[in-house]
Amino acid sequence: MNYAVILAGGVGSRFWPFSRELEPKQFMKIIGQHSLLQATIQRLSGLVSPSRIYVITNKIYFYEVKAQVAKFRIPDKNIILEPQGKNTAPAVGLCAKLIGQIDPDAVLLVLPSDHYIKNVGNFKATLKKAVACAKNNFLVTLGIKPTTPSIGYGYIKVGKKSSGHLQVQKFLEKPDLNKAREYFKDKSFYWNSGMFIWKASVLLEEIRAYLPGLYSSLKLINSVDDIPKVWPQIEAISVDYGIMEHSKRIALIPSNFYWTDLGSWEALSEVFPKDRKGNIVSGNALNLDSQGVCVFSMGNRLVSTIGIKDAIIADTPDALLVCNRDKTQDVKKLVELMKSLNRKEHLAHLTERRPWGSFTVLQQGVGFKIKLIEIAPHKRLSLQRHKNRAEHWVVVFGTAKVVSGHRVVLVRSNQSIYISKGKKHRLENTTDKPLRIVEVQTGSYLGEDDIERFDDDFKR
Amino acid sequence: MNYAVILAGGVGSRFWPFSRELEPKQFMKIIGQHSLLQATIQRLSGLVSPSRIYVITNKIYFYEVKAQVAKFRIPDKNIILEPQGKNTAPAVGLCAKLIGQIDPDAVLLVLPSDHYIKNVGNFKATLKKAVACAKNNFLVTLGIKPTTPSIGYGYIKVGKKSSGHLQVQKFLEKPDLNKAREYFKDKSFYWNSGMFIWKASVLLEEIRAYLPGLYSSLKLINSVDDIPKVWPQIEAISVDYGIMEHSKRIALIPSNFYWTDLGSWEALSEVFPKDRKGNIVSGNALNLDSQGVCVFSMGNRLVSTIGIKDAIIADTPDALLVCNRDKTQDVKKLVELMKSLNRKEHLAHLTERRPWGSFTVLQQGVGFKIKLIEIAPHKRLSLQRHKNRAEHWVVVFGTAKVVSGHRVVLVRSNQSIYISKGKKHRLENTTDKPLRIVEVQTGSYLGEDDIERFDDDFKR
Numbered sequence: 001m002n003y004a005v006i007l008a009g010g011v012g013s014r015f016w017p018f019s020r021e022l023e024p025k026q027f028m029k030i031i032g033q034h035s036l037l038q039a040t041i042q043r044l045s046g047l048v049s050p051s052r053i054y055v056i057t058n059k060i061y062f063y064e065v066k067a068q069v070a071k072f073r074i075p076d077k078n079i080i081l082e083p084q085g086k087n088t089a090p091a092v093g094l095c096a097k098l099i100g101q102i103d104p105d106a107v108l109l110v111l112p113s114d115h116y117i118k119n120v121g122n123f124k125a126t127l128k129k130a131v132a133c134a135k136n137n138f139l140v141t142l143g144i145k146p147t148t149p150s151i152g153y154g155y156i157k158v159g160k161k162s163s164g165h166l167q168v169q170k171f172l173e174k175p176d177l178n179k180a181r182e183y184f185k186d187k188s189f190y191w192n193s194g195m196f197i198w199k200a201s202v203l204l205e206e207i208r209a210y211l212p213g214l215y216s217s218l219k220l221i222n223s224v225d226d227i228p229k230v231w232p233q234i235e236a237i238s239v240d241y242g243i244m245e246h247s248k249r250i251a252l253i254p255s256n257f258y259w260t261d262l263g264s265w266e267a268l269s270e271v272f273p274k275d276r277k278g279n280i281v282s283g284n285a286l287n288l289d290s291q292g293v294c295v296f297s298m299g300n301r302l303v304s305t306i307g308i309k310d311a312i313i314a315d316t317p318d319a320l321l322v323c324n325r326d327k328t329q330d331v332k333k334l335v336e337l338m339k340s341l342n343r344k345e346h347l348a349h350l351t352e353r354r355p356w357g358s359f360t361v362l363q364q365g366v367g368f369k370i371k372l373i374e375i376a377p378h379k380r381l382s383l384q385r386h387k388n389r390a391e392h393w394v395v396v397f398g399t400a401k402v403v404s405g406h407r408v409v410l411v412r413s414n415q416s417i418y419i420s421k422g423k424k425h426r427l428e429n430t431t432d433k434p435l436r437i438v439e440v441q442t443g444s445y446l447g448e449d450d451i452e453r454f455d456d457d458f459k460r
Numbered sequence: 461m462n463y464a465v466i467l468a469g470g471v472g473s474r475f476w477p478f479s480r481e482l483e484p485k486q487f488m489k490i491i492g493q494h495s496l497l498q499a500t501i502q503r504l505s506g507l508v509s510p511s512r513i514y515v516i517t518n519k520i521y522f523y524e525v526k527a528q529v530a531k532f533r534i535p536d537k538n539i540i541l542e543p544q545g546k547n548t549a550p551a552v553g554l555c556a557k558l559i560g561q562i563d564p565d566a567v568l569l570v571l572p573s574d575h576y577i578k579n580v581g582n583f584k585a586t587l588k589k590a591v592a593c594a595k596n597n598f599l600v601t602l603g604i605k606p607t608t609p610s611i612g613y614g615y616i617k618v619g620k621k622s623s624g625h626l627q628v629q630k631f632l633e634k635p636d637l638n639k640a641r642e643y644f645k646d647k648s649f650y651w652n653s654g655m656f657i658w659k660a661s662v663l664l665e666e667i668r669a670y671l672p673g674l675y676s677s678l679k680l681i682n683s684v685d686d687i688p689k690v691w692p693q694i695e696a697i698s699v700d701y702g703i704m705e706h707s708k709r710i711a712l713i714p715s716n717f718y719w720t721d722l723g724s725w726e727a728l729s730e731v732f733p734k735d736r737k738g739n740i741v742s743g744n745a746l747n748l749d750s751q752g753v754c755v756f757s758m759g760n761r762l763v764s765t766i767g768i769k770d771a772i773i774a775d776t777p778d779a780l781l782v783c784n785r786d787k788t789q790d791v792k793k794l795v796e797l798m799k800s801l802n803r804k805e806h807l808a809h810l811t812e813r814r815p816w817g818s819f820t821v822l823q824q825g826v827g828f829k830i831k832l833i834e835i836a837p838h839k840r841l842s843l844q845r846h847k848n849r850a851e852h853w854v855v856v857f858g859t860a861k862v863v864s865g866h867r868v869v870l871v872r873s874n875q876s877i878y879i880s881k882g883k884k885h886r887l888e889n890t891t892d893k894p895l896r897i898v899e900v901q902t903g904s905y906l907g908e909d910d911i912e913r914f915d916d917d918f919k920r
Contacts, residue, residue, distance in 0.1 A: 017764075286801075288794050289787065301777070302805045304477075304794055307784030311768065315780065317761070322782055324767030327749065334748050334764055341746075345762045362822040363832055367873070368856035370830065370898055372823055392854045392876050394900040396828035413827070414902040416852050416876065438830055438900045440854040442874040 002131060003106050003200075004048045005095040008037055008057040008065060008113040009085050013335040013346065014264050014328070017319035018298065022348040025262065026114040027064050031271060036262070037065070037113040041072050043120050047127060048109065054099065055113070056080040056091050063355035063458065067376075080224065083231045089242040090214055090234045092196070093207050094227070097218045100200035107134050108203070110196040110239075116271055118258035130197040130253045133165045138251035139206060140165070140197040141244065143190030144259050149180040152263050152329075154192035154240065158252050165251035171244055190252060193259060196239065202249070210246045211237065264328040265312040265321075269294040283315070292325065319345040355458040356381050357434070369446045373427075375400075375435040380428035382456035389443030389450060391419040393427070398435035401428040424454065462591060463566050463660075464508040465555040468497050468517040468525060468573040469545050473795040473806065474724050474788070477779035478758065482808045485722065486574040487524050491731060496722070497525070497573040501532050503580050507587060508569065514559065515573070516540040516551045523815035523918065527836075540684065543691045549702040550674055550694045552656070553667050554687070557678045560660035567594050568663070570656040570699075576731055578718035590657040590713045593625045598711035599666060600625070600657040601704065603650030604719045609640040612723050614652035614700065618712050625711035631704055650712060653719060656699065662709070670706045671697065724788040725772040725781075729754040743775070752785065777820075779805040815918040816841050817894070829906045833887075835860075835895040840888035842916035849903030849910060851879040853887070858895035861888040884914065 008026050012019065019025040026037045034042060041053060050073045057065050059081040066076060080095060092110050099106045109127060117123050130140045143156050143166070154173055158166040171192065175183060183189040208215040213235060220230045244250060260267050272280040272294070279287050283297025285304065292310035295303050299317050312328060314321040323331065338346045351360040356379040362370045375381070375398075383403065393400070394416040402409050402417055403426035411417050419425045421443065429435035453460060468486050472479065479485040486497045494502060501513060510533045517525050519541040526536060540555060552570050559566045569587060577583050590600045603616050603626070614633055618626040631652065635643060643649040668675040673695060680690045704710060720727050732740040732754070739747050743757025745764065752770040755763050759777050772788060774781040783791065798806045811820040816839040822830040835841070835858075843863065853860070854876040862869050862877055863886035871877045879885045881903065889895035913920060 017762075286794065286797060288790060288797060302477075302779040302803070303782070304780065305782045306790050306794055307787035308771065308782055309784075311782070313780075313782060319762040320764065320773075320775065320780065322763070322765045322768055322771070322773060324769075327767035330748060330766050334746065334766055337746060337748065343762070360823075362830060363820075365832075365896065366857065368896075368898070370822060370832070372825075372830070390874055392898075394852045394902075396900065396902055397826065414850055416878065416900075418876065436825065436828075438828070438852075438898075440856065440876075440898045442854075442856055 001052065001103055001106060002048050002109060003099050003103070004044050004053045004109045004111060005092060005099070006037065006040055006053065006055045006111050006113045007088060007091055008055050008061065009082055009091065010112075010114055011058075011085065012114070014331050015262075015268075016331055016335050016346060017314055017316045017321055018296065020348050021346055022060070023064075023353065024061075024114075027061070027068060030262070030268065031116060035068055036116070037068055038072070040111055040113045040115070041069065041074070043117060043123060044109070047124055050074045051078070054078045054080060054095055056082065056095055058082050058085055064353060066355075067353075077224075081227070083228050085236070086231065086234050087236040088194075088239040089207070089211060089237045090217075090231075092203065092239055093211075093214055093218050094221065096198075096200040096203045096207075097221055098224070100204065101222070104201060106200045107131055108196075108198055108200055110198070112194050112261070114262060115194070116260050116262050118271075120257070122255070122257040126253055126255045126257065127197065129164060133251050133253060134197045134199055134202070137199065137202050138165065138249050139202065139244065139247055140251045140253055141168070142193045142195040142197075142255045143252040144193050144255050146184050146189060146191055149177065149184035150191070151175060151177055151180045152267065153261070155183050156190045156192050156252060158188050158190060162251070165253055168250040168252050171240055190254065191259075192240065193255070194261065197253075203243075206243050206247050206249065211242045214242070265294070265296070265314060265323060265331065266325055266328040268296070269312065269325070285313075294325070317350045354381075355379070359439075364446070367442060367444065369441040371439040371441070373437045373439055375427060375429040375437070377429055377432050377434060380426060380457060382451075382453040382458075382460065383424060383426040384454065385422060385424045385452045386443075386450050387422065387452070388445040389441045390421045391425075392440040392442070393417050393419070394438045394440075396436050396438055398429060398433050399431055400435055400437060401430050402426070403428075426455075461512065461563055461566060462508050462569060463559050463563070464504050464513045464569045464571060465552060465559075466497065466500055466513065466515045466571050466573045467548060467551055468515050468521065469542055469551065470572075470574055471518075471545065472574070474791050475722075475728075476791055476795050476806060477774055477776045477781050478756065480808050481806055482520070483524070483813065484521075484574075487521070487528060490722070490728065491576060495528055496576070497528055498532070500571055500573045500575070501529065501534070503577060503583060504569070507584055510534045511538070514538045514540060514555055516542065516555055518542050518545055524813060526815075527813075537684075541687070543688050545696070546691065546694050547696040548654075548699040549667070549671060549697045550677075550691075552663065552699055553671075553674055553678050554681065556658075556660040556663045556667075557681055558684070560664065561682070564661060566660045567591055568656075568658060568660055570658070572654050572721070574722060575654070576720050576722050578731075580717070582715070582717040586713055586715045586717065587657065589624060593711050593713060594657045594659055594662070597659065597662050598625065598709050599662065599704065599707055600711045600713055601628070602653045602655040602657075602715045603712040604653050604715050606644050606649065606651055609637065609644035610651070611635060611637055611640050612727065613721070615643050616650045616652050616712060618648050618650060622711070625713055628710040628712050631700055650714060651719075652700065653715070654721065656704075657713075663703075666703050666707050666709065671702050674702070725754070725756070725774060725783060725791065726785055726788040728756075729772065729785070745773075754785070777810045814841075815839070817889075819899075824906070827902060827904065829901040831899040831901070833897045833899055835887060835889040835897070837889055837892050837894060840886060840917060842911075842913040842918075842920065843884060843886040844914065845882060845884045845912045846903075846910050847882065847912070848905040849901045850881045851885075852900040852902070853877050853879070854898045854900075856896050856898055858889060858893050859891055860895055860897060861890050862886070863888075886915075
């Protein structure tokens with residue numbers, strides 16, 4: 001049977017300010033109505049049934065993944081949590097181990113969660129070929145025919161054609177521009193897509209051969225409960241370095257669908273339609289005499305430009321980036337700079353997601369803070385208490401079940417309730433619709449850390 | 461006696477998005493702690509007493525001017541209101557007429573309210589010379605020694621030196637770059653500053669000679685009450701075209717203070733300190749490998765740039781401008797474009813000023829709107845009623861006196877009150893400190909025009 005293993009633990013910073021440390025790229029709706037993770041899952045429809053789709057991610061992203069995959073009816077137990085990120089080899093090894101225990105003949109489609117693919121029909125056809133090849137005990141990788149001499153991708157040099165696949169001679173790291181031009185001219189080079197297809201059993205054999213330390217660790221894991229004690233000792237290493245560059249059983253299936261790893265704002269700009277001056281507008285923007293300008297805007301603010309050339313403008317409620325299109329690789333550096341300056345804009349958006357929904361800080365002033373809070377259907381916040389602040393809640397949509405001291409009251413749309421300082425309280429949405437509340441906090445200290453939790457559905 | 465006439469009716473759009481149609485440049489705090497209007501008044505301290513400082517503006521700006529000049533103890537009656545803007549000649553003529561009735565020997569210092577001046581000591585010394593010259597019945601203009609071959613200013617060609625002033629040969633319009641270079645080399649050219657000093661009686665004589673129609677109209681005005689019926693018929697014309705280019709009694713006093721009319725973002729950038737890469741940061745910004753970038757930011761949002769060259773970035777809560785530094789004159793065009801598209805960002809800021817204070821729309825959603833409202837000391841809103849919305853008020857600073865139906869209650873900080881749909885209500889600050897309120901509106905229609913006013917201190 002075919003299984004999918006979606007790698008969703010990445011923490012890249014190259015899409016800042018759209019992505020943040022706590023909300024990485026794979027969870028963002030960058031193109032279209034779905035997040036990149038959701039689009040990855042949707043591309044598998046008809047190919048792998050939801051009950052056989054696994055998502056492996058860092059444990060801090062559990063509730064995010066759970067919320068995002070819910071609509072695809074992927075069971076919660078298929079979300080595999082890493083206590084720490086250890087790069088791709090341990091992640092795919094772990095999934096091979098766990099799925100192999102259920103189905104010794106499992107064929108795994110290993111897919112990054114943050115790539116963009118067009119021509120889904122071709123993608124599925126390619127995967128089917130790859131599965132056939134994997135059944136012959138190959139580690140199969142999908143190779144992308146280069147369309148430009150890109151310096152942003154690793155390359156794979158192929159050899160002769162075998163039955164239905166290409167033999168692999170060599171994996172090559174991201175080249176400089178001269179090398180990239182050489183590779184591009186030579187028809188035997190492919191981009192390394194990071195998508196792999198293999199039998200769980202075959203991968204584990206190769207891990208035993210080339211990563212014996214990892215193999216020993218995986219032997220200690222017989223269920224997800226064993227992960228936390230084993231994981232800290234595991235060495236972080238990628239599939240490419242750890243396995244693919246050494247294995248003698250590699251096969252490449254050439255692909256003829258449009259693919260990009262969306263490795264930078266510049267890469268993203270390639271998949272958007274442009275006007276006749278080469279401008280992209282995603283959001284609310286006006287360009288006057290500008291060319292090659294890409295505006296990506298979250299929120300309603302008007303972004304306007306005059307006479308600007310070849311720039312990426314990425315606008316979010318609390319942070320704006322204006323970046324030369326040749327410099328989008330340096331967004332990483334900017335994020336490092338923010339860290340070193342102890343700023344906070346690299347960490348999270350103004351709208352912060354929580355297991356029960358989300359909140360947005362709308363305004364902070366001396367002695368007060370205003371939040372818009374959204375509680376998902378049938379979710380509740382922890383039973384809690386604040387030392388230094390009182391809270392006024394106005395329900396603007398839905399109905400809230402509120403615990404306030406010993407009282408339990410229903411607060412309906414256009415009603416309000418006051419939670420005094422030091423009073424135990426809990427906010428719950430028992431309905432099938434979202435609940436929206438405006439919270440006005442008052443007090444001398446309004447930090448998120450002024451919270452004492454007594455009971456929490458999310459074990460915080 | 462000396463009087464000042466400050467021209468504060470301008471409606472320029474070249475500082476969008478910092479300035480808006482309803483909040484033009486002269487009222488903005490662009491540099492330092494004061495608005496440009498306030499800085500203009502402050503420069504007169506010790507030179508003209510507050511009771512002899514007049515501000516002429518459009519009537520729509522009355523409360524704004526009143527609020528801004530209050531701290532300088534300029535009496536309200538010194539704010540002269542034009543029903544319509546008619547350019548500068550009618551404005552200065554009107555002030556000459558009204559002040560001349562009080563003091564037939566009045567010398568008027570006519571000053572634009574939206575310029576920037578450094579070296580205030582020199583400025584005052586120059587004005588004193590100009591006053592001495594005006595007493596000899598000259599129309600005196602201050603000429604600025606050009607420091608660049610600017611195409612942004614009108615020029616004045618001077619002739620011989622007379623007793624303490626320069627004779628004027630000619631007024632010249634904004635030149636092209638070749639002409640500007642010619643003027644700049646020739647030492648007999650000065651920039652036209654738009655600052656004039658003259659006796660009220662002398663100006664009126666010159667108006668009679670060169671603008672007889674205006675003179676006839678002014679004859680009909682014996683008090684401010686006469687303005688509304690006379691003003692509509694008056695022809696709009698500038699002092700330069702209407703009087704200065706024709707009069708034989710012009711004198712120029714050369715000035716040796718730093719002056720700019722702040723005619724564009726580029727002009728503004730000249731008065732700000734730059735780092736060693738030529739970047740300006742006014743607000744919250746991080747520049748990485750950028751040069752010649754000027755960030756002007758209202759609000760707290762982080763503005764970041766990577767590898768950007770020679771751009772103006774002007775950031776406000778609801779609109780952002782990214783403009784090539786060579787194109788700042790085109791901001792006007794952008795504003796025209798917004799008008800033609802029926803947008804609203806050219807009209808007002810998210811924080812809108814009102815005679816009683818200000819409000820900021822923090823968020824709008826289906827069925828609700830959140831505002832932060834600030835009521836100035838001893839001010840109150842109108843007694844009013846809304847057909848379609850209820851209002852929840854949480855006081856976060858100060859104490860509110862609230863009329864709600866037949867009740868009058870004091871609502872203190874950290875208290876709240878609910879105004880149901882259709883109930884007459886009024887909000888008042890009877891204290892000496894500002895009053896801050898978070899308002900959560902709920903209802904099916906939340907437009908500002910859903911208001912029925914029963915009594916209003918501001919006659920709206």
